[in-house]
Amino acid sequence: MTCAITDIKIQGYRIHRDLTVKPNRKFNLVVGANESGKSTFMEAVTLALTGRINGRSASDELNPHWFNTVVVDEFIQKRKGGLPAGFPVILIELSFEDVPELQILCGAINTHVPTHACPGVTMTIAPNPEYADELEAWAKTPTSLLPVEYYKCDWRSFADKELSSRPKLLATAVIDSRTVRASTGVDYHLRHILDDQLVPAERAEISLEYRRVKALMSETALSAVNLRMSTVHATLHSQPISLAMDQSSRTSWEGAVTPQVNNVPFSMSGQGQQSAIKISLAMNRNAGRVKFVMIEEPENHLTHTSLVTLLDRIESLAGAEQQLFISTHSSFVLNRLGLDSLILMGHDTATKLADLLPGTITYFKKLPGYDTLRIVLAKKIVLVEGPSDEMVFERIFFDTYGKRPMQCGIDVLSMRGISLPRGLELCKKLNKPVTALRDNDGADPAALRSSVEQWLKTGERELFIGDVAEGNTLEPQLIHHNSEVLLREILGITAAADLLKWMTREKTEAALRISAASKKIVPPPYMLAAVEFAHGK
């Protein structure tokens, strides 16, 4: 049975003001820098699929921090300015494939334009009209903490039917990297995973047997005690008092049964082992009912070898009928599970590789996953043509600001020539600030710029190119702006060697010496401008 999510829409939820993602049918590797909203994305999808967050219902967990701060600020400003702006609302909408099995969830109560009917679920967190007076009273002196007490969580299918519990059709397994330390060894997510392993008949049998064993205790071990206690007249009206095993639902077998690994209780096993078991249980073929698997950062707590084993397992267990969302920081995970399934999380955008130009896709597929990840993960990125540009840029940056670019969250990436437009395209898709540098190679900078104009944006993504009159590449540019004496000293070459020839031949060596020299080099203006732009005001 297939029933993948086709569209994810998240509005006003934490960092995501308005995010739309069209996930892949099978694997989705969610990759992004810290604070880019990876976990929030995973959390939102889980919330709409299960109505729960961390195993508790949305309304129990609802707090003011769920709301996007920008949206809240705008609302407060408008209200302070006397405008009757509506209260912030959170919307998480999942559309599914239009398959027969999911038709009960089908309808047109969704945000699709034009009107479109498909199966789907929506979690809306909006002001409760029953508290209109209280809400308006609060809005007279609003603060950034919304009065969520007057909000309600509304979980519905696209058929406009309220959902009260997780629809069976949307069975979801959540595997978080948090380790289970609950006394029973089974947390909410694990309980769900275990539940899905058992057929109802097995569950009933375990339950009955557990109750029987407990009852037996009352007759054996407790009976002697009870005999003695029957003579103690402790109660008000001298009724006999006795001990019995608790048969209430509070003490059902689920609370006493725990998975064991090699005879070691699950909660006592290592963190890596725990995640591995959770993943294997959730994706197990017997767990055919699980349709969606959410895995958070599987690389956590695992050695490299364990990670390889785990990824192998994820790959081999993933059935055609399961849709996986895996958030990761690891370039290894990325390369292993394939770039095709990448969802790059940027600020309020999520880019799939498939959204890029076909040539660009091929390019990034060939590129080591590490480089792609660097672009995705960096707060700011500097794209340069080669290693020599990289080293010189880093040095000039250090000379100007007394810090290395990395310390300012700036990643300098050498793109090796042809790929500059590809890099810029990706950065634009990711909404990522980028500083690009290139040689003019004797061509007019304006003409060079126009070829990548579509990816640029003033103040966000700019391209820096040296003046043709000052040299075609970095080396003549350096010679143009530095005295020969200084250069020879920095580079440590004799008067016999031709400066330009040596520098051109020994590009990388020259750059290395510049970067290690005790004396500062005079930066070419385009590079200094690039450094200043990258650093920002």
Added chain:
Amino acid sequence: MGNELTLAVAGSRKTQGIVERCASLPGDRRVLVLTYTQTNQEELRSRLKEHAGDHHNIEVMGWFSFLLSHFAKPFFPFKFPRQRVLGFNFDGRPDRFARGSSRFLDARGAAYACELGKLAHELVAESKGSLLRRLESIYDEILIDEVQDFSAHDWEIIDVLLRSSTDIRMVGDIRQSVLATNPRSKKNAKYSYANAITWFREREADGLLEIKDSVITWRCQPQVSAFSDMIFDSSWGFPATQSKNDAVTDHDGVYLVTTKHVNEYVDRYKPQCLRHSVSSGKNFDLDFLNFKVSKGMTCERVLIIPTEPITKFIQSGTYLGPTPASSFYVAVTRAKQSVAIVLDDAGASALPFWQPTS
């Protein structure tokens, strides 16, 4: 399996037939049982619980709930983008000059019951197939009880259902179509009430369904059921009722009772007294029920105050129009053992007068 309509006579245990049908189906077959009246829903639910409690895929729903939850609510935006149906308004009517969505929804967003059929039918087409596909995926079979009670746009919806891949089985007694889901609507007026039979026969001719007759009554004794058959002229093509009530009492069959003997008759046989409406039978101080209200009831004996057309029918054999015929049929078929009609002049009728001495 295909579509099927069972035309049943009064007292033929229609509801029981539905319950037995449900019990006989495989447990995984997803069945929806639809009915019009609230009392019948409760009756069905409790009987299903008793006789088919092990079937977990059987759902009982009222006709309006059906239209709301599977038509109006999920697909409303196809007519009015970004709008929702927020509730149900049973009594209200839209303003004559209402435009746009206010033709269907009141100020609070609740759908008018009287316009729901029209709305639902329009959404079938507007949703470009989504609506029907959804319904076909959710139910394998839809059983409709009291099909004679539907009217107007409801017929269009039944027509749509008959053309879907879901099996549709209906039971109804066209002879007692007294209630209509939308008495005010003009739509399909030619099919309303007892004319519904024509509508079904047209569809049978198109191969959309098979019409079966269920002619055995477990309620009315032979003379009463034979009399009930005479109410409709033979051009309707209704088959003769067979009675399986062979109980014999000291007073069985159909009688005329003169005005002066009414009180004595009532004292002696304690019949359920029936009248057309509050305005009829004013000359008698009896505990009456109106014909319509008596629908669905079983009585040992009934005493009927005839309307002017009923009087004429008895005296001269002039047939009643479809609607009066239906309500008279309902009144007569309440009785297990005897029917008494208050009449002083028998005209050409062969019915015997009840005599106090007899």
